Amino acid sequence: MQLLNGMTGALIGSAIAAVGILTAPLYVDLFQIMQLTVFAAMAVLALSLGFIWGYGGILCFGQTSFFGLGAYTYAVAAINFADSTPAILLAILIPVIFAALLGYFMIYGGISDVYLGVITLTVSLILFNLVNSTAGDFYKIGDARLGGFNGMPGVPTFNLPGNPGYILTPEQAWMVTGIALIVVYLGLRLLIASSFGRIIIAIRENETRAALLGYDPRIYKLITFMIGGAIAGFAGALYVNWGAFVSPTIFALGLSAQIIIWVIIGGRGTLIGPIIGCLLLQWLVTEIGAQQAFDANFVLGAILIVFVLLVPKGIAPTLRDMVMSRFAERGDAPPDVSVKVKT
Amino acid sequence: MSAPLLQTSGLTIRFGGVTAVDRVDFTLKESELRCLIGPNGAGKSTFFKLLTGQLRPTEGHVHLRGQDISGARPHEIARQGVGIKTQVPNVFNAMTVQENLWIAARHKHTPNFATELTEQILTDLRLTAIAGKEVGQLAHGQRQWVEIGTVLAGEPELILLDEPAAGMTHEEVERTADLIQEINKTRALIVVEHDMQFIKMIAKTVTVLHQGAVLIEDDVARVLEDARVRDVYLGKGLAA
Numbered sequence: 001m002q003l004l005n006g007m008t009g010a011l012i013g014s015a016i017a018a019v020g021i022l023t024a025p026l027y028v029d030l031f032q033i034m035q036l037t038v039f040a041a042m043a044v045l046a047l048s049l050g051f052i053w054g055y056g057g058i059l060c061f062g063q064t065s066f067f068g069l070g071a072y073t074y075a076v077a078a079i080n081f082a083d084s085t086p087a088i089l090l091a092i093l094i095p096v097i098f099a100a101l102l103g104y105f106m107i108y109g110g111i112s113d114v115y116l117g118v119i120t121l122t123v124s125l126i127l128f129n130l131v132n133s134t135a136g137d138f139y140k141i142g143d144a145r146l147g148g149f150n151g152m153p154g155v156p157t158f159n160l161p162g163n164p165g166y167i168l169t170p171e172q173a174w175m176v177t178g179i180a181l182i183v184v185y186l187g188l189r190l191l192i193a194s195s196f197g198r199i200i201i202a203i204r205e206n207e208t209r210a211a212l213l214g215y216d217p218r219i220y221k222l223i224t225f226m227i228g229g230a231i232a233g234f235a236g237a238l239y240v241n242w243g244a245f246v247s248p249t250i251f252a253l254g255l256s257a258q259i260i261i262w263v264i265i266g267g268r269g270t271l272i273g274p275i276i277g278c279l280l281l282q283w284l285v286t287e288i289g290a291q292q293a294f295d296a297n298f299v300l301g302a303i304l305i306v307f308v309l310l311v312p313k314g315i316a317p318t319l320r321d322m323v324m325s326r327f328a329e330r331g332d333a334p335p336d337v338s339v340k341v342k343t
Numbered sequence: 344m345s346a347p348l349l350q351t352s353g354l355t356i357r358f359g360g361v362t363a364v365d366r367v368d369f370t371l372k373e374s375e376l377r378c379l380i381g382p383n384g385a386g387k388s389t390f391f392k393l394l395t396g397q398l399r400p401t402e403g404h405v406h407l408r409g410q411d412i413s414g415a416r417p418h419e420i421a422r423q424g425v426g427i428k429t430q431v432p433n434v435f436n437a438m439t440v441q442e443n444l445w446i447a448a449r450h451k452h453t454p455n456f457a458t459e460l461t462e463q464i465l466t467d468l469r470l471t472a473i474a475g476k477e478v479g480q481l482a483h484g485q486r487q488w489v490e491i492g493t494v495l496a497g498e499p500e501l502i503l504l505d506e507p508a509a510g511m512t513h514e515e516v517e518r519t520a521d522l523i524q525e526i527n528k529t530r531a532l533i534v535v536e537h538d539m540q541f542i543k544m545i546a547k548t549v550t551v552l553h554q555g556a557v558l559i560e561d562d563v564a565r566v567l568e569d570a571r572v573r574d575v576y577l578g579k580g581l582a583a
Contacts (some may be wrong), residue, residue, distance in 0.1 A: 078472070198446060203436075205436055206433050208417070212421050214450045215450060216416070217418070
């Protein structure tokens with residue numbers, strides 16, 4: 001029952017957000033539309049980690065591996081096919097395959113949580129160095145030159161499906177990115193409300209108990225990890241569509257750390273939290289960059305410390321708890337939960 | 344003649360130099376209720392972990408209805424119909440009582456039937472009043488009941504209960520004893536317990552473990568009168 005109400009709330013919220021996204025070009029200028037587009041693309045990336053970490057209990061320190069793979073796959077495929085639709089699909093498929101292989105060895109190999117973090121971080125750094133050293137004409141896939149540390153400029157942006165001649169305007173690209181964020185959000189909400197979602201939360205809570213009930217924790221974790229890879233890869237395609245450019249810095253340590261900070265500050269164990277954390281911090285970093293009074297990383301670090309110490313649950317869960325206790329005070333739920341002894 | 348429900352032969356596990364379970368031959372018939380007792384460190388919980396795949400035996404075998412399950416993974420053994428309530432409750436803390444049971448029931452059943460089965464068990468175990476509470480916030484005795492409910496919701500054919508009455512009030516202990524006898528009408532159980540009053544309430548046959556090995560296996564009255572059993576419980580000499 002509670003689940004249903006939650007879902008209704010999510011649908012209403014999403015509908016309002018969708019209206020906002022579709023009408024934004026009417027009252028926001030082009031520069032801000034471009035800003036919002038990259039924010040939304042990054043929010044999809046934040047959702048991917050928010051899902052696998054918050055619900056699957058898998059702390060992946062290298063979520064940028066899948067993000068970057070998706071971005072590069074999109075770039076290479078879009079240049080070769082001169083059509084964005086198959087490129088977007090490949091940008092999801094390749095990271096999923098990569099996540100399946102990497103996840104299989106880690107999860108079925110019985111790697112503990114901490115080492116899983118270390119391995120995923122290392123993999124993202126390996127990919128960074130690998131792509132970084134692909135400068136020159138020798139490194140090309142079809143017509144696409146990988147370009148090493150210079151990256152790949154002039155990547156074709158999204159076109160209308162089935163009509164490669166019709167390239168989306170920046171306003172249309174914003175709508176696609178914004179709606180994509182909502183679709184991913186709602187899709188994850190549905191997934192979490194499903195039996196699969198309940199079971200992965202149960203495994204996060206107590207892997208031993210789940211196994212003793214007959215669930216194989218490994219396959220559930222692997223599928224969770226792959227879903228995270230798919231979403232991160234998709235975010236990579238959205239990101240390249242925004243800038244028409246991709247470079248190896250997409251795999252770099254800075255972004256890996258930022259995603260984790262977004263999720264911590266927004267709130268782990270919710271889906272709206274990572275979106276809030278991502279939008280808020282990106283906006284803040286952009287503002288700080290414009291002011292040039294402080295170093296953005298310094299501020300980001302300070303915020304992280306403040307949150308870990310004072311708001312350890314993150315923004316979304318803290319707000320939810322405050323609303324809940326307000327309801328309790330009004331008498332909708334008994335505030336007294338002390339043990340009642342009856343004989 | 345069909346194979347017994349559960350049979351272990353020469354079951355042994357060593358941790359370094361310590362032999363925690365030592366060549367245990369144990370047989371349980373269909374729909375039997377067996378109590379397993381022994382002092383602290385006798386290897387009772389370790390024995391349970393071997394039966395459920397949480398530990399792999401160093402030597403020996405476990406057969407479930409003639410099928411060798413030694414070394415199988417916990418989820419594989421659970422699917423064969425073995426359910427366990429562990430000594431320290433293993434529950435899903437951040438989930439509600441209802442959700443805990445539902446997850447267990449969902450493994451075999453459709454979501455709707457799982458919900459029905461959950462309601463049934465909540466009623467049977469008198470947990471309906473706390474169905475919406477998070478398990479992490481419950482008292483130890485209540486958590487025990489939730490875990491028993493979770494095991495029942497999985498509909499196993501063999502149920503292992505590791506200290507089911509620990510942390511319960513006298514009234515709750517009596518209810519637990521009644522429940523075990525109720526379950527035993529249709530299913531086999533092995534119960535580990537320290538509380539001798541409780542053992543007397545439910546036991547027919549008792550197996551005593553001592554230092555990892557079977558000390559004696561007999562009718563409950565004879566076991567409780569046995570001098571060796573008193574010795575291992577009270578320390579040699581004291582009971583002499």
